[in-house]
Amino acid sequence: MLLENKNIVVYGAGGAIGSAVARAFAYEGARVFLTGRNRDSIDTVAKEITAAGGAAETAVVDACDETAVIGHLAAVVADAGSIDVSFNAIGIPPQGLQGIPLTDLPVENFLRPITAYTQAHFVTAKSAARHMIAQRSGVIMMNTPEPARSPLPLVGGMSVxxxxxxxxxxxxxxxxxxxxxxxxxxRTTGMLDTPVIHTVYGLHADAIGIPKEQLVAAAGEMTHRKQLTTLAELTQAAVLLASDRASAMTGTVANLTGGIIVD
Structure with a gap:
């Protein structure tokens, strides 16, 4: 098991990405601490993990709330002894933020993802790093879609x-x-096996005036292998990069876009 004896905190663990990554971490032997703002969602994921023989615990934590994050991590360390990986998978609903030309996008809607994403990732990362630096080991992980680097229209402040x-x-x-x-x-493409990406493609297709299926097909054609990243591919990469086998990798973006972006 690649992550045996690792203690991993997952933020946004009730969402499609957070829950899938948490399951993969647990399958590889990690003890996972699932956080999110919806108790029912994270409890459901925890039950699935424990039913499969894994170890999972839950707590309601807003990743943007520094006091809540610090308090939760202190409790994790007091109980488990360490924090080995922090994976932040929070997401922001795209309605009102994507599928709108920049000239028509309200300033507050443009700034919302910029503020929320940077605040949440800074808060969770620095709070975990304080413990990791003391123990002289740990991994901070995050996921971004390809508009983080590739210039695509109608994504508003998300790309920023x-x-x-x-x-x-x-x-x-x-x-x-x-x-x-x-x-x-x-870094991945939009993943079709996550519910939110269907909403995103729908917003973009409506704005352009084409069927959603046509836009999805065109996105796949942009990759070298003619298919978008899957959620399973993301989780497999996350497991490897969280493990000690990737000890030389830091400060980098793992490119899982299948060729939409070429480094």
């Missing part, structure tokens, strides 16, 4: 927020890697 996350990833590594704390970002 995602790009800021990737910049933060580099800055964290520059300060913390010398203390044994790695920082990794996983």
């Amino acid at each position: 927020g995602w790009a800021a996350m990737e910049g933060l990833n580099r800055s964290m590594s520059a300060e913390w890697a010398q203390h044994g704390v790695r920082s990794i970002c996983l």
